[in-house]
Amino acid sequence: MDVLFFAIFMALFAGVFAFLGYLGYKKTKTAEDYYVAGRKMGPIVIAFSYGATFISAVALIGFSGISSVYGHSLLWLAFLNIFVGILIAFIFYGFRTRKMGLSLKALTLPELLGNRFNSTKLQATSGLIIAVFMVFYTTAVFLAIATLFEVTFGIPYWICVIVFTIVVGLYLIVGGLYAVMWTHAIQGILMLIGMVILTIGIYMMLGGIGPAHEAASMLTQEDLTSMGWTSIPSGFTTLTSFPELFSPAYMLLLTLIFGVGIGVLAQPQLIVRYLSAKSEKALRRAIPYGGIFILLMTFTAFSIGPLSNVLMINNGLSYPGTPDKVVPLIVNELFPEWFVVLFLFAVLSAAMSTASALFHTAGASIGRDVFEKSLMKKCSEKKSLLITRIATLGIVFATLIISLNPPDVVAILTSFFFGLMACTFLAPYTLMLYWKKISRFGAWFGMLGGFIFTMGWYVLIYFKTAPELIGRSLTENYLINMLDPIFIGLPLSFILTIIFSFLIKQDNEEIKSMNLAFENI
Amino acid sequence: MALILGMDFFVFIAWIGTILAAIFCVIYGIYYEYIKKSNNDKDNSSKSINKNKKEVQ
Incomplete structure (x- = not known):
């Protein structure tokens, strides 16, 4: 692949995003503009x-890539991505979050928690947890995309990392959430085009939906081994049927499906989107667009994964070694060169959009939640913006430094970001929206209980992380060590929140905050 | 076990369920946009809430 392509497209990308960053800068006058795009965003x-x-x-x-190994069973995650990630998220969380955010004048998730429970310490602690883990998550996003570009274009990894970080950091710091959300719209369109063409192309190569799935269902374990699969997951049946009940393959799917599928509800970078809506109507109108968008992203991605095996066999290709390389291999070998470039930039868009949202949320967490609200107490709008911009710059710089020399632990930390956020924040966040009796201490115990349990589980028990961190898991029983902590950590967090809310009740200040929070609900 | 569109029953449920969930999102949007218009009056835009707050103060 020609480096010239990279340079031209990257310059075009950077130019468009810099322009949107400039427009965002012109519109960003207040802290509300920077953090939640002035609460003026449309559906x-x-x-x-x-x-x-x-x-x-x-x-x-x-x-x-994972679905190329575990088959179409991963489509249950696509189902949850829409059912939980869009329908439940917007209807049961989005509307109330927006109303409560307006009443409490909250611009971030930690600020929502802090104002609801009248506790700046709770706000600062939440902000710190979010910022630290988001830096690692963003690092992993850059690591993945820079490696893909290094392999495809032959451009050194460090140049890719520096270019991507500077481009994202620039339009984000200058333009705030306006620039982030506008660029997301463009990046989203590119992602849609890339995934739709890829999916249609693969199904056409295999003769349509029925024949393609039937071809995948007929692949035997011997076929897959002869193609280059080094091991077949224990309990694997076929690419289009569910694994044997409670087998290791089944447990892994369960972990992925519920860890990510439920975890989406408590992602701070997504919750900010509710706060940016100009009206409840805008949030309602966003639901159909969101549903279709996710359908064309994850449903297509998880559908084509298993079919890649059929294409590799039909075209005499060998399994590339790791699941991450399966789809890039198919695109590189079987699609025209123009699409290879388009697809790479669609993937780059996916990486940049996630990274910019993470930078923005992490910067706001440090700037507003930790420094401004907890350490400085009161400051002017101008100073508030300056502090957050400096904090975001610090986050971008820290991510760049870690990305240039990433420790192994980065990939591990990423794998549990969704679960960790869910076990830490979902219980106090959910109960805060629906239960008037939840107290500050209940929120503290629920949040920290979920966080400590989840961290402990990942360090000591979980089969992917424990061996990397302490040498081996404390238990060899795969029914336990393959279980995502969300199955225990989330109920535990809910129980702790409820019990301690009953044991240590709200004080008068909290009752005032609670009344204010429910003012418009 | 008989396959439906090349998938076993449990996988097919996920496949069709995902499509139906997306269709439900669209129907939800259409319902609130064109059928349940009365709710639009109750819609609290950020401006109206801010106005109310000022009035209360």
């Missing part, structure tokens, strides 16, 4: 921004 931009933030390069490349 299409909200839907695309939510979708583009949600779907990263890891979802497109990594998860389609």
Whole structure:
């Protein structure tokens, strides 16, 4: 692949985004403009921004690769992505979050928690947890996309990382959430075009939906081994049928489907999108666009993964070694060169959109939640913006430094970001929206209980992370060590929140905050 | 087990369920946009909430 392509497209990309960053800068006058785009966003931009933030390069490349190994059973995750990630999220969380955010004048998730429970310490602690883990998550996003570009274009990894970080960092710091959400709309369109063409192309090569799925169902374990699969997951049946009940393959799918499928509800970078809506009507209108967007992203990605095996066998290609390389191999070998470039930039769009949302949320967490609200207490709008811009610059710089020399632990931390956020924030966040009796102490115990349990589970038990961190898991029983902590950590967090809310009740200040929060609900 | 569109029953349910969930999103949008118009009056835009707050203060 020619480096010239990279340079031209990258310059075009950077130019468009810099222009949008400039427009965002012109519109950003207040802190509200920077953090939640002035609460003026319409349905299409909200839907695309939510979708583009949600779907990263890891979802497109990594998860389609995983579905090439575990088959179409992963479509249950696509179902949850729409049912939970769009319908439940917008209807049961979005509307109330927006109303409560307006009443409490909250611009971030930590600020929503802090104002609802009248606690700046809770706000600062939440902000710190979010910022630290988001830096690693963003690093992993850049690591994946820079590696893909290095392999395809032959451009050194470090140049890719520096270029991507500077481009994203620039339009984000200058233009705030306006620039982030507008660029998301463009990036989302590119992602849609790339995935739709890829999916249609693969189904056409295999003769349509029925014949393609039947061809995948007929592949035997011997076929897959002869193609280059080094191991078949224990409990694997076929690419179009569910694994044996409670087998290791079944447990892994269960972990992925519920960890990511439920975890989406408590992602701070997604919750900001509700706060940016100009009206409840805009959020309602975003639901159909969001549903279609996710359908054309994850449903297509998880559908084509298993079919890639049929294409590899039909075209005499060998399995590339790791699941991450399956879809890039198919695109490189079987699609015309123009599409290879288009697809790479669609994946780059997915990476950039997620990274910019993460930078923005992490910067806001440090700037507004930790420094401004907890350490400085009161400051002017201008100073507030300056602090967050400096904090975001610091986050971008920290990500760049870690990305240039990423420790192994980065990939591990990423794998549990969704689960960790869900076990830490979902219980206090959900109960805060629906239960008037939840107290500050209940929120503290629920949040920290979920966080500590999840971290402990990942370090000591979980089969992917424990061996990397402490040498081996404390238990060899795969029914336990393959279980995502969300299955225990989330109920535990809910129980702790409820019990401690009953044990240590709200004080008068909290009751005032609660009344204010429910003022418009 | 008989296959439906090349998938076993449990996988097919996920496949069709995903499409139906997306269709439901569209129907939800259409319902609130064109059928349940009365709710639009109750819609609290950020401006109206801010106005109310000022009035209360």
